[in-house]
Amino acid sequence: MTPTDPPSPDLDNAQEVLRRVFGHIAFRGQQASAIERTLSGKHTLVLMPTGGGKSLCYQVPALLLPGLTVVLSPLVALMKDQVDALNAKGVDAAYINATLSRSERDQRYEDLATGRYQLLYVTPERFRKEAFRQALAQRNISLLAVDEAHCVSGWGQDFRPDYTRLAELRGLMGNPTTIALTATATPRVQQDILTQLGLGDEMSLLSEGIARPNLSLDVAEVWGDDEKLDLICHAASELRAKDTSSGAGIVYFALIRTLEAFSERLRERGVPHLVYHGKLDRKTRKQTQDLFMAKSAPGDTPPIVLATNAFGMGIDKADIRFVLHAEVPGSVEGYYQEIGRAGRDGLASRCTLLYDERDLETQMMFIRWSNPGAEYYQRVAHLVEHNAEQVHAFGIDWLREQLHGKQRGDFRLETALNLLYRHGVIKPRTSNEGAKPMTIEEAMQQGLIEVVADLPDALLDEAALADKLRADQQRLYAMVEYVRSEEDRSAFLNRYFGVGD
DSSP states (O other), rough: OOOOOOOOOOOOHHHHHHHTTTTTOOOTTTTHHHHHHTTOOOTEEEETTTTOTTTTTHHHTTTSSSEEEEOOHHHHHHHHHHHHHHHHHHHHEEEETTOHHHHHHHHHHHHTTTTTTEEEEEEEGGGGGGHHHHHHHOOOEEEEEEESEEEETSSTTOOOGGGGGHHHHHHHHTOOOOEEEEOOOOHEEEEEEHHHTTTTEEEEEEEOOOOOOOOOEEEEESSEEEEEEHHHHHHHHHHHHHHHOOEEEEEEEEEEHHHHHHHHHHHHHOOOOOEOTTOOHHHHHHHHHHHHHSSSOOOOOOOOEEEESOTTTTTTOEEEEEEEEOOOOHHHHHHHHHHHSSTTSSEEEEEEEOOOOOGGHHHHHHHHTOOOOHHHHHHHHHHHHHHHHHHHHHHOOOHHHHHHHTTTSSOHHHHHHHHHHHSSSEEEEOOOOTTTOOOOHHHHHHHHHHESSSSGGTTTTHHHHHHHHHHHHHHHHHHHHHHEEEEEEEEHHHHHOOOOO
């Protein structure tokens, strides 16, 4: 280091940023260790409980390092929340994703190239865009943060194909210091993350375990909906009986029709609640989320929401006192993410799973829907490519009729279309020049999709598809093991995710 070089930032600098920008007095858990390693240029895989403050592990270094921090996130819905929170603290952060209009996107490309941002949130799919790569090439990138890093792995439950290019993308960015973060990575997934990133022995694991002592984990075996309803009402009654206006509860369901049936029965019993699921329009979902997140005034009824797993992205409410699963989840990973929304203020919170063995059929049905065969992918792509007028006129319903006839209750088509999109085989068609881009879900419903590439080997490899099916089945079996286990449930989670007590 020459006499004119500034000293490298250290943990003292990080503590000052934590207090001045984020308003916290001290780091929690392994945050300080992760930040210290990142500031010293070491690559780190951070395994930290949901709600443990993973984002600070890269946000604090981003404000101390000289160049840009690129945050790869699979969740478009989370980007705006995180960026808005940073902007409110005076941090120059931005996101670039498909929710922006063309003019907004072009302006952010320009701002990126001219050095405006300290943090930039993108999905890995954004690197397909030449304009983005050109703008990014104008910047010195100090840090790459890979959020929800289990998406890197083909053995993770939220695998995204573009994450397999991360080693290549790191090269495009000049191989910056890399921090990968997740709460839900089994030992197999952890190893796969290191392999996909191309870092191998250069990246070390930093883990603080999985269990959160303030969460009480239990399973109640039930028989039928009446028992479930009684237990949901009891949880709601306990929440309302507390001598405080704070607190909230989430009741998770696997099926929308079951959720709606329980909602009707709760209304009959006079239990106030909100409803959130993927079939509601975007405005209604936002209103529901805003009502749930709002700070309660004295005398208000604490909010309770009945939700599918569509409810969760962006939910960072500190005082959720209970998370109740009315139907068994499909994986330990998904279950852990959902219970992780409880008790983020550190106070005691209860997480109860209502287990009716008959509900396993629902999850086995989901597994069938989420694992179409190679021939099915080929048929969907062929129909979209050679029947543009019909697809445009009648949308996804026409495709479903061609594939399934009059048969109801088979949702393989949604899986196939989403994976064809993720692999770059289809894309939304442009409707009007200058119009705000549609999401792939909106485009599919309106039939505004087109084939732009051949099917990749990953969707034609029957052996690989069979492996994926077995992995999904094994995750469900592990969930059943959790339900039936006689060991401490926190110990089960630590063992499943391969971390110490």
